[in-house]
Amino acid sequence: MTTHLNPTPVEDRLRDIQSITDAALSRLDEHELLAELLERIRSILQVDTAAVLLLDFSAGQLIATAAAGLEEEVRQGVRIPVGRGFAGRIAAEHRPVILNQVDHTTVLNPILWAKGIRALMGVPLVAGGKVIGVLHVGSLTSRVFTSEDVEMLQLAADRAAAAVHSLTVRDERIAAAALQRSLLPTSLPAAEGAVMAARYVPGAGAVGGDWYDVFVLPSGELSLVIGDVTGSGLAAAVIMGRMRSALRAYALETSDPAEVLARLDRKMQYFEPGVAATVLYAVFDPGLDRVRICSAGHYPPVVAVPGQASELADVPAGLLIGAALDVPRQVASLQIVPGTLLCFYTDGLIESREHPIDHGLARLCQAVTPQPPDAACAAVMAALVGNESAQDDIALLMFHRPPTGTV
Amino acid sequence: MAAEEYKISRAGPRVVVTVPAEIDAMNSDEVREALLSATGPGVTTLIVDMSGTTFCDSAGVHAVITAYRQAAQAGTEVRLVATKVLRVFALIGADQLMLTYPTLEAALADTPAA
Numbered sequence: 452m453t454t455h456l457n458p459t460p461v462e463d464r465l466r467d468i469q470s471i472t473d474a475a476l477s478r479l480d481e482h483e484l485l486a487e488l489l490e491r492i493r494s495i496l497q498v499d500t501a502a503v504l505l506l507d508f509s510a511g512q513l514i515a516t517a518a519a520g521l522e523e524e525v526r527q528g529v530r531i532p533v534g535r536g537f538a539g540r541i542a543a544e545h546r547p548v549i550l551n552q553v554d555h556t557t558v559l560n561p562i563l564w565a566k567g568i569r570a571l572m573g574v575p576l577v578a579g580g581k582v583i584g585v586l587h588v589g590s591l592t593s594r595v596f597t598s599e600d601v602e603m604l605q606l607a608a609d610r611a612a613a614a615v616h617s618l619t620v621r622d623e624r625i626a627a628a629a630l631q632r633s634l635l636p637t638s639l640p641a642a643e644g645a646v647m648a649a650r651y652v653p654g655a656g657a658v659g660g661d662w663y664d665v666f667v668l669p670s671g672e673l674s675l676v677i678g679d680v681t682g683s684g685l686a687a688a689v690i691m692g693r694m695r696s697a698l699r700a701y702a703l704e705t706s707d708p709a710e711v712l713a714r715l716d717r718k719m720q721y722f723e724p725g726v727a728a729t730v731l732y733a734v735f736d737p738g739l740d741r742v743r744i745c746s747a748g749h750y751p752p753v754v755a756v757p758g759q760a761s762e763l764a765d766v767p768a769g770l771l772i773g774a775a776l777d778v779p780r781q782v783a784s785l786q787i788v789p790g791t792l793l794c795f796y797t798d799g800l801i802e803s804r805e806h807p808i809d810h811g812l813a814r815l816c817q818a819v820t821p822q823p824p825d826a827a828c829a830a831v832m833a834a835l836v837g838n839e840s841a842q843d844d845i846a847l848l849m850f851h852r853p854p855t856g857t858v
Numbered sequence: 859m860a861a862e863e864y865k866i867s868r869a870g871p872r873v874v875v876t877v878p879a880e881i882d883a884m885n886s887d888e889v890r891e892a893l894l895s896a897t898g899p900g901v902t903t904l905i906v907d908m909s910g911t912t913f914c915d916s917a918g919v920h921a922v923i924t925a926y927r928q929a930a931q932a933g934t935e936v937r938l939v940a941t942k943v944l945r946v947f948a949l950i951g952a953d954q955l956m957l958t959y960p961t962l963e964a965a966l967a968d969t970p971a972a
Contacts, residue, residue: 746951
C-alpha cells in the first residue's frame with residue numbers, strides 16, 4: 452500500500468461517512484453499522500486495519516467490538532484497561548494518539564504488533580460529553596499519519612459515536628421493557644377463595660423499577676409482593692429482577708415476612724451497595740382469614756371492607772431496603788372478612804408535585820371500594836390517572852376476597 | 859448544579875444545607891453530593907433544611923439517607939428540618955433514623971419536634 456492519499460475532495464469523503472451513519476441509524480444494528488463504517492474508513496484513509504473498542508463502564512475496560520482487517524481482535528475478545536496501552540491512553544486522555552512505532556513498549560495488545568502493523572492512529576468515540584470507546588486504524592507499511600488524517604478519523608468517530616449511543620439507548624429501552632414484561636406475572640396464580648388483578652404503566656415513556664409478584668408457598672399460604680427500585684431504565688429493571696428472585700428464595704426459607712425482608716435487605720446491601728428500594732411483602736393464611744404484612748419503606752395498602760370507609764392499613768413504616776444495616780422490622784397482622792378488597796400500589800399512583808402526599812392517599816382511599824379486582828383497578832386508574840401521562844411508573848395490585856356465597 | 863438551590867452556611871461546627879423545592883430521581887444525586895460536600899473535619903452537626911421543599915420522592919429520601927449514613931460514620935450528627943415532606947420520610951420509615959425539627963430555628967436550638 453502506498454502512502455499517497457487518494458486526491459478525492461474532503462467533502463466527498465465526508466459525504467461517504469455521513470451516508471453510512473445516517474442511513475444506518477434507522478435500519479442497521481450496532482454491529483452491522485460498525486462493520487460497514489470500518490470498511491469505508493479503510494478505503495477512504497487507505498489503511499489496512501480499522502477497529503472499534505467500546506467502553507464497558509463498570510469494568511473500566513475497552514472491549515474490541517468491531518474490526519476490519521483485524522478480525523481476530525474481536526474474535527479473541529480483546530480487553531484493554533482504560534489508561535493503559537495505545538487504546539487505553541486515548542480513552543483516558545480523551546484525545547487522538549498517533550504511533551509511528553508499534554511494538555510491545557507502545558502497544559499493550561500483542562495482536563497489533565504480531566500482525567506487523569507499523570503505524571497506528573486512534574481517536575476517542577465521544578457521546579454526550581463522555582468517552583464511550585476508541586476508533587483506531589493501522590498501516591502495515593511505514594506511514595506518517597497527518598493532522599488531516601486525524602481530523603478525518605475524528606469526524607468518522609463522532610458520527611459512529613452518535614449512532615452507537617442512540618442505538619444503545621434504544622436497545623436498553625427495549626431490553627428494559629422486555630425484562631420488565633418477563634418479570635411481571637402475565638397471569639396471577641389462582642388461589643382458592645381469592646381473586647386478583649393488576650396493572651402496570653411505565654412512566655414518561657421509560658420503564659422503571661416497579662414490580663409486583665404473586666405466588667403460593669408450599670404451605671398453601673399466598674404471598675404477594677409489591678416494590679419500587681429507585682431509578683429507571685435497564686439498570687433499575689435488572690436490579691428489580693434480582694430482588695424479585697432473592698425475595699422468592701427467602702420466602703421459601705421462612706414464612707415470617709419481616710425475616711424475608713431482613714434477609715433481602717442484607718443481600719442487597721452486600722451485593723448491590725448504593726441501591727435503594729421500597730418493598731412490601733404480604734403473606735395470607737391458607738384460609739385467607741388473616742394476612743401478615745411487612746413494609747420496607749413502602750406505602751401501606753388500602754383496605755376496603757363492605758359498609759365501611761376505605762382506609763390505609765395500619766402497617767408500621769419500616770426503613771426502605773438499602774438504607775441501614777440491621778434495622779428492626781415489624782409485622783402487622785390484619786383480619787380479612789369476606790368481601791374485603793386490598794389495594795397495593797407504588798408511589799407513582801399517588802405522588803404529585805401540586806399536592807402533599809396525604810392528598811394523593813386520601814384520593815386513593817376514596818377511589819378504592821370493595822368490588823371485584825378488575826373493576827377496582829379500572830376505578831382507581833380512572834380516578835387517579837385519568838387521561839394524564841404518568842411521570843413515574845405505576846404498579847397496582849388488587850386482592851379481593853369475594854363475599855361469602857359468591858365463590 | 860444551580861448554586862442558589864444548595865445554600866450552604868456554616869456557623870462554627872454546625873452546617874446548614876438548604877435543598878431544592880423539588881427532589882426526585884433527576885436531582886437526587888446532586889442533593890446527596892451537596893450534603894456530603896458540606897460535611898468534613900470540624901463539622902459536628904449537619905442540618906438538612908427541607909423547610910422549602912414541597913416534593914420529595916423515594917429517590918430524594920434515599921439521597922438524604924445516604925448522606926446521613928456517611929455523616930454518621932464520620933461522627934457527624936444529622937438534623938432534618940421538614941414540614942411538607944416530613945410525611946414522606948415517615949411513610950418510608952426514615953424519620954426513625956434522624957432527629958426531625960419543624961423549623962430551622964428549632965434545629966439550630968436543638969428542640970426536636972414533639
